[in-house]
Amino acid sequence: MVVGMTILLLVPLMMIRGTIQERQYYRDEAVRTIARTTAGAQALAGPVLVVPYVEIVEVEEKNANGEVIRKVKQDGESGQWVFFPTTMDVKGTIDPRSKFLGLHEVRSYEFSSATKASFRAKIPADENPELPRRIGQPWLNYGIADVRGLAGVPRLSIDNVDVKLERGLGGRDGSGLHARLQAPKAGEEVAFDTEFKFSLEGTETLAIAPLAQRNKVVLESPWEHPQFNGSFSARRKTIGSSGFRGEWEVSALATNAQAQYLSGRILPNTGTLGHAASDGETAVELDAVAVSLVDPVNIYSQADRASKYGILFVLLTFVGFFMFELIKQLRIHPIQYGLVGLALAIFFLMLVALSEHIAFGQAYLAASAACIGLLAYYVSHVLRSWLRGLGFAAMIATLYAVLYGLLISEDNAMVLGAGLLFLILAAIMVVTRKVDWYALGSMGAPAKTTPPPVPPPAPIAGAE
Numbered sequence: 240m241v242v243g244m245t246i247l248l249l250v251p252l253m254m255i256r257g258t259i260q261e262r263q264y265y266r267d268e269a270v271r272t273i274a275r276t277t278a279g280a281q282a283l284a285g286p287v288l289v290v291p292y293v294e295i296v297e298v299e300e301k302n303a304n305g306e307v308i309r310k311v312k313q314d315g316e317s318g319q320w321v322f323f324p325t326t327m328d329v330k331g332t333i334d335p336r337s338k339f340l341g342l343h344e345v346r347s348y349e350f351s352s353a354t355k356a357s358f359r360a361k362i363p364a365d366e367n368p369e370l371p372r373r374i375g376q377p378w379l380n381y382g383i384a385d386v387r388g389l390a391g392v393p394r395l396s397i398d399n400v401d402v403k404l405e406r407g408l409g410g411r412d413g414s415g416l417h418a419r420l421q422a423p424k425a426g427e428e429v430a431f432d433t434e435f436k437f438s439l440e441g442t443e444t445l446a447i448a449p450l451a452q453r454n455k456v457v458l459e460s461p462w463e464h465p466q467f468n469g470s471f472s473a474r475r476k477t478i479g480s481s482g483f484r485g486e487w488e489v490s491a492l493a494t495n496a497q498a499q500y501l502s503g504r505i506l507p508n509t510g511t512l513g514h515a516a517s518d519g520e521t522a523v524e525l526d527a528v529a530v531s532l533v534d535p536v537n538i539y540s541q542a543d544r545a546s547k548y549g550i551l552f553v554l555l556t557f558v559g560f561f562m563f564e565l566i567k568q569l570r571i572h573p574i575q576y577g578l579v580g581l582a583l584a585i586f587f588l589m590l591v592a593l594s595e596h597i598a599f600g601q602a603y604l605a606a607s608a609a610c611i612g613l614l615a616y617y618v619s620h621v622l623r624s625w626l627r628g629l630g631f632a633a634m635i636a637t638l639y640a641v642l643y644g645l646l647i648s649e650d651n652a653m654v655l656g657a658g659l660l661f662l663i664l665a666a667i668m669v670v671t672r673k674v675d676w677y678a679l680g681s682m683g684a685p686a687k688t689t690p691p692p693v694p695p696p697a698p699i700a701g702a703e
Contacts, residue, residue: 240573245554248580252549255588259546262591263539269340273347273442277338278388281441282506283329284448284525285382285415286356286433288322290423291375320363322429323497324356327451333460335532336440346532347442348460349390354435356451364426376422380407381435382448383415384506393437444468446529448496448506449489456487462532469529470494487528496526538594538602541646546587548642553580555663559634562670563622575621579614583635586610603646607639 294317331352338345365371379397383389386406395402395418407415423429446469447456461482467473471494473485491497504525556579563569586606593602611632619628641659648655 240576244573244576244580245550245557247577248553248584249550251581251584252546252553252587255549255584256543256546258588259539259543259591262595263543266539270345270442272340273338273345277347277442278385278440279442280384280444280446281350281388281439282384282446282448282525282527283354283382283439284450284500284506285380286324286327286354286435287380287382287450287500288324288358288360288377288420288429289319289380290322290362290377291317291319293317293373293375295370295373321501322358322360323491323500324433324451325359326453327354327356327449327455329354329447329454329456329458331458333445333458333462333530333532335460335462344534345442346534347440348445348462348532350439350441350445352435352437352439354437356433356435358429358431358433360429362423362425362427362429371425374422374425377420378417379420379433380417381415382407382506383439385441386415388440390438390440393435395436396434398431443533444529444531446506446527448500448525448527449487449491449494450496450500452491454487454489454491456489456528457484458530459484460532464533466531466533467529468531470526471528485530489528494526499525538591538599541599542587542591542594545590545642545646548645549584549587552583552638552642555638556580556583556635558667559631562667563627565671565674569622571621579618582610582613582617603639603643607636607643611636611639 329352331350331354334349334351336347336349338347362374379395379402381395393404393416395404395416397418397420402418402420404416404418407417445458449456449471459482463478463480463482465478465483465485467476467485471487471489474488476485477483506525557576560571560576560579564571589606589609590602593605596602597605614635615628615632617628618631619625622628622631641655645655
């Protein structure tokens with residue numbers, strides 16, 4: 240009967256887990272909605288110097304008289320050279336913000352940075368001086384995943400001279416900003432220093448692609464719960480109550496970011512933004528340094544983890560009831576089993592509902608206190624003793640306390656859970672160590688009795 244009731248209670252537990260997952264989906268949809276209306280996860284790539292050119296070629300053509308003449312063609316094959324910076328230093332502060340859509344809070348930020356880069360490039364010389372290439376006006380490109388997040392007016396200076404910025408060029412150069420430069424000459428060495436100051440709003444994650452020969456990235460934030468992800472680990476990082484600081488130093492020898500950029504990979508965390516992949520191919524992201532501002536208590540993931548222990552709560556509670564029936568010889572009706580199991584299941588629904596309005600710890604305390612108080616009142620009548628009811632409530636309170644410890648200690652959840660199960664099994668074995676299970680199994684069988692002897696018939700009067 241206990242096993243059957245436990246299986247039946249899986250139905251409401253699965254329905255409650257479905258509700259939790261549905262609310263998680265609504266939260267993810269809120270993140271996507273805010274990202275569509277403001278700015279999503281941000282990624283930066285650049286600066287990159289792009290120099291376009293057109294080849295001048297000599298072709299042979301026939302004139303009206305059929306004579307072959309040689310003619311110089313000015314609009315030959317076009318192309319462009321891409322030069323990456325020799326050094327790039329990114330220093331910035333990530334200021335966390337919160338945005339709300341209904342009940343859902345979405346973590347956003349404003350990234351304020353001064354990015355410095357140095358270029359030392361040599362324009363290729365003409366292979367044939369008689370047919371020099373026509374070099375066009377180059378541009379300095381900054382790839383930004385979502386330019387809607389730019390706050391204020393960004394400022395770009397080249398060799399301490401301010402340069403006008405425009406929206407990024409389309410096609411393979413992706414979304415972002417660019418600045419036009421003076422056209423160089425063939426064989427000329429180009430050398431200049433840049434400084435790009437800007438503020439950029441984004442949602443949850445920031446990624447920076449290391450495209451220079453030597454890259455140094457320093458990020459600071461008052462947020463206490465960062466997640467360092469991306470393709471590179473921070474060389475130095477500190478995390479404390481005042482926030483975090485991370486430093487990355489990446490050499491071009493340690494990353495394929497430049498080759499990936501040239502092959503047309505997209506900016507990190509941007510979907511189809513950035514460099515478009517070829518038709519029929521899956522877009523692949525650039526290698527990048529990345530950090531995310533994670534919420535230390537995601538109420539839906541915590542509630543989902545808690546609900547996974549729901550069947551264990553019900554089973555242990557039913558085992559406790561069974562022990563009272565076994566030892567104290569108290570009859571407990573299956574409906575009473577079912578009502579107690581439903582109270583345990585509804586706890587998880589209350590936990591989600593309350594945590595959407597108050598802190599998760601407070602919601603857990605309120606939901607568990609309500610459930611424990613109800614069970615203490617009801618079970619004291621079922622077991623015909625307030626003392627037994629309080630003891631049962633103490634057992635449930637211990638389970639809730641252990642469950643909360645499992646939720647807040649992800650690294651030690653496995654060992655704590657295994658230890659809890661071992662202690663429960665040990666307690667059951669100690670309590671039932673002297674129980675005669677064969678005798679208990681025969682307690683409900685009817686007793687065998689010997690029928691009384693049939694008395695002999697009375698003698699008939701007058702018979703001989």
